[in-house]
Amino acid sequence: MDLLQKNKLLYSRAGFGIALRDYQQPRPIDAALADLFPLAAPTGLEAVTEADWQQYSPDAMKAMGSEADKKEKQKEFRKRTKDINLMWLQQMVYTSFPLVEKTALFWHGHFATRINNPYYDQKLLNILRKNALGNFGDMLRQVSKSSAMLQFLNNQQNKKLHPNENFAREVMELFTLGRGHYTEEDIKEAARAFTGWAHDGNGDFVFRKRQHDDGLKKFLGREGYFNGDDILNILLEQKQTAVFLTQKIYRYFVSDEKTDEKHVKELAASFYKSNYDIAALLKEIFTADWFYKESVAGAKVKSPVELIVGYQRLLPMQFTNTKTLYSLQRLLGQVLFEAPNVAGWPGGKNWIDSSSLVVRMRLPEVLLATQDLDLSPKDTDPEMGEMHHNTTEMQEGAKPTNIKMARPVVDWDAYLAAWGQTRKEDLPALLADYLLVPGITAQQLRETISFADHFTDTDYIRSLTILLMELPEYQLG
Amino acid sequence: MPISRRKFIQVGSLASASLMLPQFLRGFQYQAPAQRSNHKILVVIQLSGGNDGLNTVVPYRNDIYYKSRPTLALPADKILTLTDDTGLNPALKGLKQQYDDGHLSIINGVGYPDPNRSHFRSMDIWQTGSTASEMLTTGWLGRYLDTRSAGQQHNALAIEVDDTLSLALKGDERSALAVQNIETFHAAATTPYFKKIASHADEHEEKLAGYLYKTLAETTSASDYLYQINKVKATGQTYPTTGIGKRLKTIGALINANAETQVYYVSHGSFDTHVGQADRQTRLFTQLDDALTPFIADLKANGKFEDVLIMTFSEFGRRVEQNASNGTDHGTAGSMFMIGGSLKKPGLYNPLPNLSMLDAGDLEHSIDFKQVYTTVLEKWLQADGKAVLGRRYTGLDFI
Incomplete structure (x- = not known):
């Protein structure tokens, strides 16, 4: 290479x-x-302030009147998950340290949660970003004590008299050892050690001593009066x-x-x-x-988030309706803070099926040219109310709640200027090399050229760029 | 205007794709495929959001039911009577007719051990066909496709009528096609450029690029296939214009045109009735019932009803006691409907769960949903249930 x-x-x-x-x-x-690699850890992102949280915290909810009002308020708060989602996405686009965000995205799938609480989500995200390139042990300890994880894996309910094994199981199966390296007995014993780990209304870790089981435990062949920190340390020693x-x-x-x-x-x-x-x-x-081998180039399917961020880093674009960026995540099958389950996104080939592939191949035209994409992602949150399948609106003759892609304003200037000096006959091969991680055949390139717009040099560069981005090879990294 | 003036983008636009079609159709006269012998079809209807089972199949003589639901319980004189102690939600009139005709089997108390009350997780468990503690990345119907299509060329063995594909239909090597509107999808997936790209599918042997090209080629060919076959058979029925109505109409057209598709999948919802349950469940059931009635009539008129099994499910039922907002919260077991012309055991397959034996306020399941899947896989789709579900579950005998 x-x-x-x-x-x-x-x-x-x-x-x-x-x-x-x-x-x-x-x-x-x-x-x-x-x-x-930055010299200092990144600063935290803040889309939901502590003052915001005061309005929605459990205490504030308790003070509210009817159940219906509470539901409404909760719904309003859950919608703010979108704010932290879009803020992080924007950070990925504009950062000078893409490796921090790319690695944080890995940890976001490794320590996957889905709790519909943007304030706790944000706290966990900042733990992941700050430790993304740091020490895994520190990150594991902080994640294990974060409100998002304690809530998602039910450790709030893990009490001496009624142990809940959810966190103990996943910390071994998904966060550290992987399946097959511990027994059911180890899970039970570890669950006892994590009893009493909880968080307060502000999302800060608390240790509830009275709910903690301080008895003798046997764990991974060792014996002692282990607490949660001891268990994490033993796991890190493996x-x-x-x-x-x-x-x-x-x-x-x-x-x-x-x-x-x-x-x-x-x-x-x-x-x-x-x-x-x-x-x-x-x-x-x-x-x-x-x-740095040919066989490594193209050995990855870009995740939806990588794809969406990649477009925007390639060509600066302004979305008038930021909801588009959120809808795109849904259509493509990866919404930040909404992992399918605690195992995160499976990735790889799993990103691709017939419909997601067609969407991926249509998107360059939709975003960069004049195509409409009239598709509606599934509303995967039943508690947000009406799904798009709930069709009262359609029945009454109104438009269905499909999400039309609001086209961004794309700034082509720098891109066109950069390629403007290139000889026309060299353009296709150079653009293909720039845009595609794996190579394409000469014949494929000739065919792509035959679909391009040759009218002006600018049209030619633009159309070639879009056509190349529609190729299956563009989906690979 | 010189030809080069034409904005290149039109080449791929919906407008030019549809301009291309008449010529495309003139090119070859499409013949409807012949009747397929022994072609069994499964239609899955997912009731998203957690449908309240107790107000679907109602124990109308049970005191606990009425005590637990002071304002939500359906009065005995409103329900559609099935047996001396069980009735159907009044919005399900068409289904009651199917029951009377011997074309509805109701399986009660379906769930799984250690039930999860999160929508996402429980839907995951149902769609992947896993146990509560397993995390699978493929769906039960996707894995069925994997076993089915080794080495075979298929156009559209399974279709989800939607814009995105559910996990249920994702396999390791093969997945269903997600198509909401056949014409729109055809226009989007078969532009001249995409078809040109797809024609190179055989040249890609690298694992990932090869997979993408193969998926593309299958998508364009399946999309062509559906586009053509969809036009073959006009329906004599009037379907409602609701989402579920349109979806079942699409499915009816494909089945009646002898499409090779074996599995169809649609969702309807949201049944997440924490607040004001009665209105919402009634509205959703009415939509479902109004869509099923012409769908079944359509199948019958074309002699297909014996070859079709319609199955409904939801990720969980709801709690026995109503909450303070005239709704119900997330619960556990629920009922499944099996509708079709070839049921072996129509009627109530088994009794409703015992309301005096609750597990912390929730119904105990008596049938694991994977037993239902096993039955459908083995007795209807002629597949190996263990190969798909990873374990041997005892089948039932409703078909």
Whole structure:
């Protein structure tokens, strides 16, 4: 792989696609990497303030009159999940440190929740972003004590007399060891250790001593008066935790389908040795010779969020109706803060089915040209009220609640200027190389050219760009 | 205007796609496929949001029912009587007729051990066919497609009439087609450019790109197939213009045209009746019943009713006691309707759950929904239930 192709692959995996300036001036990998890792942790995002939360907190709800009023108020609050969703999406588009957000997106799927509480969501997100490139142990401890996770995995109900095993099970199955490395007995014992872990109305961690079971526990072959922190520490001491995490990180950053077990083993060993230094692990991946191989280019299906962010980083666009960005996530099958379940998004081929593929292939025209896309995503939140399938409106002859894509205003200037000096006969191959991580055949390129608009140079660049972005290869990273 | 003046984008637009169609149809006269022998069809209707089972199939002689629901319980003189102690929600008049005709089997107390009361999780469990503690990434019907279509070329073995695909219909290697409106989808999926791209599907052997190209090729060909077959058979029935009405009309047209599709999937809702349950459930049931009636008549008129099994389900039932807002909160087990012309055991398949044996205010399930799936897979779709569900569940004998 030449330096240009290496840069392309690096920015595809460590970010949301290569920027034009990096494409035009590829740099040695060490130099590029140095700029990808920030010196300080990112500042927190705040879409829902503490004052906002005061209006909706359990205490405020208690003070309200009727059940119906409470429901209405809760509904209003849940809608604000969209605010934090869009704020983070915007952060991914405009950040100078895409690797932070890309890695946080990985942890967002690893520590998946779906709680419909934007204030708690925001707290958890900021834990993930701050620790995204930090220490996994610190992150695990903070996540385990976050209101979002305590609520989502029912640890609020985990009490000495009535243990709830949900958190204890998932912390092992999904967050650390993976299936098959613990017994049902270990789950029971760990659940006892986590009794009393709860959060207050403000979303801050509290330890309810009276609900904690302080008896003797046997866990993973050890015996002691373990509390929750002890359990997390024991889990971090297991080499399997490093192996499990590394496998998952490898699939996310390197390849959906093919895992090279030898490379994973080496990476996991140094990850464990570094005491779970995430930045060090990623640097090891991004400097490895085996990473920069043809077989790695295109070995990932871009997730919907990567795709949506990628468009916007490629071409600056202003959405007059920000709801569009939210609807797009739904149509494509990945809504931030709404993971399908605690296991997160399965990713890879799972992103693609006939309808999502057609939407992906239509989108460049919808966003960048004049096509309409008259599709309605399923409203997957029954509590938000009427689903679009609930068709009273249709019955009365009114328009169904389909979401039309509100087209953004696209700023093509910089992009067109950058390609304006390129000789016309060189344009197709260069644009294809810039836009697509895996290559395409000469014949495919000729056919794409035959659909392009040759009228003016500008039309030609634009139409080629859109047509290339519609190819199946554009879906791969 | 020189040809190059034409904005390239029109090539892919809906307008030009539809302009292309007459010529396309002139190109070859489409013949309806012949009647298929032994072609069994499953129509799944998902009642999203958690339908209240007790006000669907009503224990109208039960004191606990009336005590638990002072304002929500359906009075005995309002319900549609099925047996001496069980009746149907008054909005389900068409279904009552099916019951009387021996074309409705009601399976009660369907749920699963360790029930989850979150919409998302419980719907996940129902759609993937998992246990409460498993997290599967494929759906039960998707895995059925995987077993079915190894090495075979299919146009549209399963269709969800919607714009996006539910997990239930996603397999490892193969998924159903999600199509809300056949003509719109055809226009979007079969632009000349897409067809050109799809024609290269065979050249891609790399795993992921190959998968994308294969999906694209199948989508364009299935979309062509549906577009043509959809025009074959005009319905003699009048369907309501509600969402569920339009969807069942689409399904009726395809079934009656002898499409090769075996599984159809639609959703209707939301049945999440925390507040003011009576009005909403009545409205949704009326819409469902009004859509099912012409659908069934359509199937009968075309001699298809014996080959069709319609199945309803919801992610959970609701609590026995009503709440303070004239609604009900998330509960556990519920009833499933099986409708069709070939039922072996029509009527009430089993009794309603015992209201005096509640689990913390919730109904205890007596039948695992995976037993129902097993029955449908093995006795209707001729598939191996264990291969699809991962375990052997005892089947039932309603078909």
